[in-house]
Amino acid sequence: MPFGLRIFLLYAVFVGFCAYLVLRTMTAEIKPGVRQTMEETLVDMSHLIAVVVANDVKQGTLNQSQYPRLFRLFGEYVPQASIWGMDKIDANKRIYITDHKGIVILDSDDMALGQDYSRWNDVYLTLRGDYGARTTKLDIDDELSTVMYVAAPILDGDQIIGSVTVAKANIAMQPFIERSKNRLILWGIVLGVVAMLLGALISWRITKALGRLSDYAEQTIKGEKASPPQFRVFYEYGDLAQVIDRMRHQLEGKNYAERYVQSLTHELKSPIAAIRGASEILQTSPEPKSQQRFLSNIEHETKRLHLLIERMLNLSAVEKQQMIENRQSFAIKSACEQAIRAIEGECLQRDITLQVNLHENADVSGDELLLQQAIVNLLQNAVEFSSIGGLISLNCVIKEGLLVLSVFNQGEAIPGFALAKLQDRFFSLPRPSTGKKSTGLGLNFVTEVAKLHNAQLTIDNVEGGVVATMIFSQFKKR
Structure with missing residues (x-):
């Protein structure tokens, strides 16, 4: 189902429900x-x-x-x-x-x-x-x-x-x-139709904009020369197109391809071998239960491949930057709040308590979007390694002249041998809830973003869980 249609259906259900409640109450x-x-x-x-x-x-x-x-x-x-x-x-x-x-x-x-x-x-x-x-x-x-x-x-x-x-x-x-009821219902229907038409128009514009972005992405994948699409209304899509354009130019570098082909090939072997093995077994027509299990394996490994590629693209964009060209000063509190919104839903699903203590607000010079994504990665990592009903806390304080941003999660301690490898590319530990590993690129991405913002990332075992800390040496207190 197209994304725009899903938005319209959700909008229609919401408008219809609200209209029903209002009309029912008023009548x-x-x-x-x-x-x-x-x-x-x-x-x-x-x-x-x-x-x-x-x-x-x-x-x-x-x-x-x-x-x-x-x-x-x-x-x-x-x-x-x-x-x-x-x-x-x-x-x-x-x-x-x-x-x-x-x-x-x-x-x-x-x-x-x-x-x-x-x-x-x-x-x-x-x-x-x-x-x-x-x-x-x-x-x-x-x-x-x-x-x-x-x-x-x-x-x-x-x-x-x-x-x-x-x-x-x-x-x-x-x-x-x-007569009053009939008039109220009539006007309610008229306003409902107008609201639905407006929702359909917005959904169509969103679908059209996404289609233009998709076409541009396809052209980029094929290596064709194309200019990023311009958007006058949905300017966020224009920003996304510019990000894709910059990513394309960065991926065109031959040095990057030579540097990572060997590592990427090694990491792709495991999911590809799993998919191939499952498909060969399926060809022998095993029992239905076994078929379902092997189909689930194929789906899992496919998702793993997809996530691995996405993380590699994000990581490559960061690693190829020797410095942030257009540095801007932004409030780290704002970046934290945006990151929190991205993982609130998953916290609710897992009944995880999220404590936020942003006592200090300071300006950091760099790229707000990159730092926001890095904080999202830390929070996402904390969610995945927290038990259901656990606790995650995000703290931002100024201590001894340094800006300290920390993410704590309740859970099992990290084995000693793994602490030194957590920031290495492709290193990952099994998630407690599923027993499966991730791409191993998330923390490496955070490390590179921290470097671009003159910060340092550390991960330590503490009482009751694990804490990941980003320490900024350059900042301006508000």
Whole structure:
């Protein structure tokens, strides 16, 4: 699967998941938000009516007043209003008034006149001096049949002499809720499509840029004359192309080829012999389990060949540099932080605790990318030789006028005979977790980078593990 497509799929999954969470949360909040607003309106209306009818309730003349007729007219009233495109054609409210015992003395719908409503929460709580409200289903099996009841006390001074309840069916708000949900979903889909198109465009540009880099690398491998591609947007790819170009020029040197052919040939013999032996055995059609084992051997040795070649290329670029031509001053703390990001994922997979103590920050003159890769190599080495659940610490301090960068890992001590050979090319020890060796070029690479930065690399056994130390004699304290 192309790299750009993988990026797009990950991006699409992330955007889709975030859009789903946002839409789900917002649509879930629409209904309670609308109903809270409606409840506030009912509270205001019930209190207004309670103030208006208080005198008649006190004197017991409510039924002889004009309010029963007015409430009936209110129920029959046709507003003929258009609210945000939704037509309102009825009042859609019920009003009833009770005395201090909870007996209904006035009902706009004439449904409960004379009935005892003292046990309904709206009346019961209001007569006790609390906020009285309830929501009741008219049909137990219909979620949309709920009615909201909000009550207010009728007061005679400080004494509660009755209650006024204003009720409204929640289904009256359902068209507004559905319209808001539909609009929200529509805009969510539109924004999602736009985000996907943007992601597809970026993925296509990344794939195209990688394709140009791949073509340039192929031309370099074939020895063809080619200029490194230029990138106006993804300038990091342009930097990578320049690095490849410099690497190509360095690899063209005949002295390098003559110097390393013998060593490289020797190191290639082992994986090639293993691959050849496995393939010969496979031709005899052994048992399926054996086939799987030999196929795994072939895969492992192929990866080893690939890693060996990559390390050789990196090492050659460093070894051919007598000095760094374009020295720049950079913060060693920044290089350490970038290196930490490169191995954090593997630390999490192996449950390794990574402690970082960058108490001192200083500027070093050289190539930040090279030094960063060297620190990555030290950290990677520490990860590979740490047990699962172990500890790795990266420290940077100024001690006795020297800048000391150290990487410690918990694990077994290095055998005495191997300490002096660790920085030699192609020397490697078996990894505790797999029992397999690496290319043996990582620490040699770090040694060469240290030399270019006027530093020295040492590796020692200490209590509880091993520590690799880079000591810089030239630096500038911030």
